[in-house]
Amino acid sequence: MNSGQPLAPSPAPRNATRSHQYIDRRTGQVLDEHLYADRLIQFLYSTAREHSPNVFRMLTGPRMSGLLGYLNYDLMLGARLTGNQRFLRKLGIDLGECLDAAQLTTARAIFERRIRYWDVRPMPVDNRIVVSPADARVLVGSLNQHSRFFIKEKFFHFEELLGPHKRNWLERLSGGEFAVFRLTPDKYHYNHCPVSGQVVDFYTVSGRHHACNPNAVVHIATPYSKNERVVTVIDTDVPGGSQVGVVAMIEVVALMIGQVVQTYSEHAYERPVTMRRGLFLRRGQPKSLYRPGSSTDVLLFEPDRIRFDGDLLRNRLHRTATSRFSLGFAENLVETDIAVRASLARRLGD
Numbered sequence: 001m002n003s004g005q006p007l008a009p010s011p012a013p014r015n016a017t018r019s020h021q022y023i024d025r026r027t028g029q030v031l032d033e034h035l036y037a038d039r040l041i042q043f044l045y046s047t048a049r050e051h052s053p054n055v056f057r058m059l060t061g062p063r064m065s066g067l068l069g070y071l072n073y074d075l076m077l078g079a080r081l082t083g084n085q086r087f088l089r090k091l092g093i094d095l096g097e098c099l100d101a102a103q104l105t106t107a108r109a110i111f112e113r114r115i116r117y118w119d120v121r122p123m124p125v126d127n128r129i130v131v132s133p134a135d136a137r138v139l140v141g142s143l144n145q146h147s148r149f150f151i152k153e154k155f156f157h158f159e160e161l162l163g164p165h166k167r168n169w170l171e172r173l174s175g176g177e178f179a180v181f182r183l184t185p186d187k188y189h190y191n192h193c194p195v196s197g198q199v200v201d202f203y204t205v206s207g208r209h210h211a212c213n214p215n216a217v218v219h220i221a222t223p224y225s226k227n228e229r230v231v232t233v234i235d236t237d238v239p240g241g242s243q244v245g246v247v248a249m250i251e252v253v254a255l256m257i258g259q260v261v262q263t264y265s266e267h268a269y270e271r272p273v274t275m276r277r278g279l280f281l282r283r284g285q286p287k288s289l290y291r292p293g294s295s296t297d298v299l300l301f302e303p304d305r306i307r308f309d310g311d312l313l314r315n316r317l318h319r320t321a322t323s324r325f326s327l328g329f330a331e332n333l334v335e336t337d338i339a340v341r342a343s344l345a346r347r348l349g350d
Contacts, residue, residue, distance in 0.1 A: 021322045022335040033184070092186055093110065098116075099115065099116060100114070112289060113189075117190075117340065117341065122341070124343050128242055128346065131284060133191045134188075134192070135338075136337075137337055137338075139325070139333060140180075140313060142176075142178070143178060151331075156223075156224040161298065162248065162300075176305070179308070183295050191249075191287045191297060192286055193264075193281045193287050194344065195236045195241070195242040197242060199233070201231070201232070202232050207226050214323075214325055218324060224252050227252050228253045229252045232275065233247070234249065242347070245301065251288055251290070251295070262275040266285055272286075305347065305348055306345040309343055309345060316334055321334045
């Protein structure tokens, strides 16, 4: 059985003009990412967007995005993937960690798979350690313009991200830290709670369904605050909480993601409860499911409450990895592959 990290996919062939690389957290190696439907995304976000804006808006709207998801995951890909364990291995999907692996006979079932996370995604014991909400590629940064890791309005517009009329959360989280988690199509698509605490706000903000492919992110200014998203605000400064202040978890839909299904459970995946204000969330437990495809989580923290793990900060500034974010935004923005429930940050002062 593996050590808690998902299996790393095989490095893709190098291409100087199209390569997108990330850091494997286990080994520190620089790996090439296979970008699914990359040519289609490049066409959609360059040629189609420029010459056929109405078609572009239609394709990135919720109805067409849902239809594309159905065609891609329930019909065409489903027929190709059935029983194709070599394809699963190429994606880095380990059937040995999956529950009911014999039932993974369609693309949708594969992308919505459940795993024995309590065995294969170990979690730090200390409740004050913030953990990753997903198997994902993560970038960490700061909203404080005096920080070395300050990133200004490249992935999202801060005031837009939380939605209108949320001045209280904007004031609490302004100048704090953030982390962006990009879930690629091969990833386990359940989100888990990054902290323990009480839900003090929960709501949906309507928007588009832009792709989270790096090429699309570079072409569309602040896409994560333009897509439809679900916002959960958690107060961790309560008895039994992680004691890292208010944390906002934003689950962002993407192209072919039909919905974010809230599935919070304290017993594996059983007996999920309704997400609501007043609900106490336990760190590391399943919270929600993306149906299906690729998508993004964003975590926002109050100023001076947490510090990110040193390797994530160092990796972001990696000088030799070829990242489309670095090339597109003209600064070092290199992602790290991180496992759900792995250490992300610690309470400041610990």
